[in-house]
Amino acid sequence: MEEQLKQLQDEAVMKAAAAQDLKELNDVRVAYLGKKGPVTEVLKGMGRLSAEERPKMGALVNVVREAITKAIETKQVSLESEAIQKQLAEESIDVTLPGRPVKLGGPHPLTRVTEEIEDLFIGMGYTVAEGPEVEQDYYNFEALNLPKGHPARDMQDTFYLTPELLMRTHTSPVQVRTMLKHEGKGPVKIICPGKVYRRDSDDATHSHQFNQIEGLVVGENIRMSDLKGTLDAFAKKMFGPDREIRLRPSFFPFTEPSVEVDVSCMCGGKGCSICKGTGWIEVLGAGMVHPNVLEMAGFDSTVYSGFAFGMGQERIAMLKYGVDDIRHFYTNDLRFLQQFSVHE
Numbered sequence: 001m002e003e004q005l006k007q008l009q010d011e012a013v014m015k016a017a018a019a020q021d022l023k024e025l026n027d028v029r030v031a032y033l034g035k036k037g038p039v040t041e042v043l044k045g046m047g048r049l050s051a052e053e054r055p056k057m058g059a060l061v062n063v064v065r066e067a068i069t070k071a072i073e074t075k076q077v078s079l080e081s082e083a084i085q086k087q088l089a090e091e092s093i094d095v096t097l098p099g100r101p102v103k104l105g106g107p108h109p110l111t112r113v114t115e116e117i118e119d120l121f122i123g124m125g126y127t128v129a130e131g132p133e134v135e136q137d138y139y140n141f142e143a144l145n146l147p148k149g150h151p152a153r154d155m156q157d158t159f160y161l162t163p164e165l166l167m168r169t170h171t172s173p174v175q176v177r178t179m180l181k182h183e184g185k186g187p188v189k190i191i192c193p194g195k196v197y198r199r200d201s202d203d204a205t206h207s208h209q210f211n212q213i214e215g216l217v218v219g220e221n222i223r224m225s226d227l228k229g230t231l232d233a234f235a236k237k238m239f240g241p242d243r244e245i246r247l248r249p250s251f252f253p254f255t256e257p258s259v260e261v262d263v264s265c266m267c268g269g270k271g272c273s274i275c276k277g278t279g280w281i282e283v284l285g286a287g288m289v290h291p292n293v294l295e296m297a298g299f300d301s302t303v304y305s306g307f308a309f310g311m312g313q314e315r316i317a318m319l320k321y322g323v324d325d326i327r328h329f330y331t332n333d334l335r336f337l338q339q340f341s342v343h344e
C-alpha cells in the first residue's frame, strides 16, 4: 500500500510537470486528486485498516496529496507566467513605427487676410469691434447720413426683414454703436471686420454676402494726412514695401471729402491685365467722417474730426493671391483651399 502510494505520487508529479497547458494540468488534478481519483480511493479504504495502521496511513496519504498539490501549483504558476509572457510578446507595441499621417487643415484665405489686417491695425493701437448682422435701419442708414428716401440707399440694395430691420449692408453700424458708447468723448480708434449682405446677383465679382473691414478714428486734430499715412502703411504691409497709394476724389454720404484709394500695380506701372494697363488697382474707399455723422453719434464736430475707410476682404484676397472668381471663396473646393495651406 505504501509502495503503491509512493508510485502514485511519482506518477502524478511527473505528469503535472509534463503538462503542456492549464487544461492538461487540470486533467492531472482531477485524475489524481478528484473524487474518483486514487488518493480518494485510498482514503475511502482506510476504514478497513487496523486502529494502529490508520494514523500512519492517514499521514502518508496527506503527504502524498500535498506533494501532488504542490507539484500542480508550481506547474500552474509557471504555465500562467509563460502565458502572460507569450501574450506580452504578441501584443507588444513597436513605438518606433512611424505614425499614420494626420491631414492638417489651414485657415481659410479670407480668415488669413482678415487676421493679417487685424494684426496690422492692432499694432497701430486700434481695437477690434464687432456688432450684429441683423441691424436696425437707423444704425445702418439713418445715422450714417442716409435718411429714408436718400438716393444713395439705392447704391446698396438691401435685404429687409421688416421695414425697420435688415441684414447690414456694411459694418459701419458697428462704428456708430461704438461712437454712441463713447458718449461724445474721443479718441475712438477701431476696426470692424464682419459679414455684410447686399441684394446682388452672384457672379465672378459680386456676392450677396461678403466680408468687410472698416476702420474709424475720431479724435482732436485728426486730418486727411493721418488717413493717407495709415492707408500707405496698410498697402505696404498687404501688398509689399514697394507699393504706393493714390487717392481719387469720390462720394460717400458718410464721409466728406471722400476718396477712392488705388494701390500701384505689381507690374510696376508698365501696364498688365490686372491693372488693365493703368498701373493702379482700386482697393478701398475712405474719407473724413461727415460732420452730420459725428453729431448724430454725439460728438461735437467743431472739436472732433475723424477719418474712416472700408474694404472688402474678398477683393483684397483676390488681388493678393490672384483669384479670378469671388465664388471660389464659398464653394469650398479643397483643390482651391489647399493652395492656401500653411502646412504643405
Ligand code: 2U9
Binding pocket: 170, 172, 173, 175, 176, 211, 212, 214, 215, 216, 252, 254, 255, 284, 285, 286, 287, 289, 290, 293, 308, 309, 310, 311, 312
Ligand atoms: C462711420 C463713418 C464713416 C466707412 C467707409 C468706405 C468709405 C468704402 C466700401 C469699400 C468696398 C465698402 O466693401 S466695400 O464695398 N467702403 O468705400 N467705407 S468710408 O465710413 C464710415 C463708417 C462709419 C461712423
